[in-house]
Amino acid sequence: MKSDVAPQRLAAQPAAGASEVFQLLRDGQPRTRAxxxxLTGLARSTVTARVDALMRVGLIAPVGGATSTGGRPPSLFALNPAARLVVGADLGATHALVVVADLSGAVLAEERAELSIASGPDSVLGWLCDAVARLLQEAGRSAADLGAIGIGLPGxxxxxxxxxxxxxxxxGWDRVDVPGLVQQHFKVPVLVDNDVNIMALGEQxxxxxxxxxxxxIKVATGIGAGIISSGQxxxxxxGTAGDLGHVRVPRGDGVACRCGNTGCLEALAGGPALAAALSADGKKANSSQDVIDLVRSGDLQAIQAVRQAGRDIGDVLATCVNLVNPSVIVVGGRLAQAGEHLLAGIREVVYRRSLPLATEHLRIAPSVAGQRAGVLxxxxxxxxxxxxxxxxxxxxSA
Incomplete structure (x- = not known):
């Protein structure tokens, strides 16, 4: 079920045939046969045959002519975004968002619902398939136009x-054949990943x-990371890479975590942990949103708690920076809505404890895609x- 093919990987393993030509047109920039x-080093006749094959299946289309140097202007070809449609679905703990998009990633139709993942796979995936049918109709297309479905799950x-x-x-979801259930309704490849991984792809x-x-880095009820390295x-x-929430942190001695261990990052810096700590100190904080509201109202105690959560996350990320050497760390998830206070705590520790070379050009930034990162x-x-x-x-070939 390999799904995300990095440009670097494509360059290292060029495919024979039409795909070699297509990958040069995938960026949407029009090019002539010449x-x-x-660019490929192929004979003009070979390129013509492969362009014709790609046009027959609709994946590329002529987009006008290039400047003529005498005689008829040469034809330009580019990716045809409308050739296929794809579905993206972000199924969260208490929400669901599904979109239909073209091959450029442009969203054509979308539907959102308040939906509990605890309702079980039959209920949630039943809603998803019904929503896809409605969205295809709204976009004026049919199931025959679908190329693939991508789904993110919160686990x-x-x-x-x-x-x-x-x-x-x-x-009720353990080891459920999610692709198989969806393919009972839509006979296309169904690709499933956890929510943090798809958030990383969406943000990128x-x-x-x-x-x-x-x-x-998703900071919410739990804390996890989607890691893209060398484009992959x-x-x-x-499939469990990036589970930062259960890494032990120095300040966590004796703090119990729901996983059964003590000292986990999630038990100190996750949304419920912060709410519980503030509630114990007399603040009205029963949820992550309550913590965010207190920070936005200027409550000093809540601001200090979020800043410390950032430092605790920074303790773990400093090791990640030395190990993986990213050029960008994006901070998203519900608690990222607390703003710069969380980022300030993360930056404070990461820049102090990571190797200077690893942080020389490192950027630690808030999410741009926000709540749409998962579905994108x-x-x-x-x-x-x-x-x-x-x-x-x-x-x-077909």
């Missing part, structure tokens, strides 16, 4: 199978498209599959 022949996912594995807030696509080394999303052997990442996941060299070869 330019494609020059650990075995990426090769798309099955959630022991998800703590998803009762929207705000940092030229950045090959990026970490997205890093999932690890079982799911779209990116699906587009990556539809436009992969393997998929292009299969379409052109």
């Amino acid at each position: 330019e494609l022949a020059q 650990p996912v075995e990426h090769d199978t798309g099955r959630p594995i022991n998800p703590p807030i998803m009762p 696509a929207m705000a940092w498209p030229e950045t090959a080394d990026l970490m997205l 999303l890093q999932r690890g052997a079982q 990442g799911a779209v990116s996941l699906a587009i990556g599959h539809v436009l992969s060299p393997e998929a292009i070869e299969a379409a052109a």
Whole structure:
């Protein structure tokens, strides 16, 4: 179920046939047959045959003519974004957002619902499939136009199978065949990943498209990271890479975590942990949103608690910076709405404790995509599959 194919990977493993030409047109920049022949080193007749094959399946289209040097102007070709549609779905703990987009990532229609993931896979995925049908109709297209569906879930996912594995807030979902259930309604590839990974893809696509080394830190009920290294999303052997919430932090001795251990980052800096600490001190704080509201109202105690949470997160991220060496760390999730106080605590420790060379050009920035990072990442996941060299070869050959 490989889905996100990095540009660096494509360059290292060029595919034979039409996909080699297509990857040069994928960026949307129009090119002539002569330019494609020059860039690929292929014969003009070979390029013409491959351009014709890509046009037959609709993946590229003529976009006018180039400047003539005498005679008929040469034709220009580029990606045809409308050739296929993809679906991106961000299924959170208490919300669901699904969109239909074209191959450029432009959203054509969307639907949002307040939906509990604890309702179970039949209820949630049933709503998802019904929503996709409605959105296709709204966009004036049909299921035959779909190329792939990307889904983000709020729990650990075995990426090769798309099955959630022991998800703590998803009762009834353990090892459920999510792709299989969706494919009962739509006969297309279904790619499933955890919410932090797709947030990283969405943030990269929207705000940092030229950045090959990026970490997205989600700070909410739990704390996790999506890691993109050398242009490739890093999932690890079982798909659990980036689970920062259960890394032990120096200040956590004796603090119990829901995982059964003590001293975990989540138990000190997660939204519920901050709310509980402020509530114990007499503040009206029962949720992450209450913490954010207190910070925004200028409550000094809440500001200090969020700043300290940033320092605790920075303790873990300093090690990550030395180990992975990202050029950008993006901070998102519910608690990121507390603003610069969280970022200030993170920056304070990361820049002090990481190696100078690793932080020389490091940027620690708030999320740009915000609450849409997940669904945009799911779209990116699906587009990556539809436009992969393997998929292009299969379409052109067919």
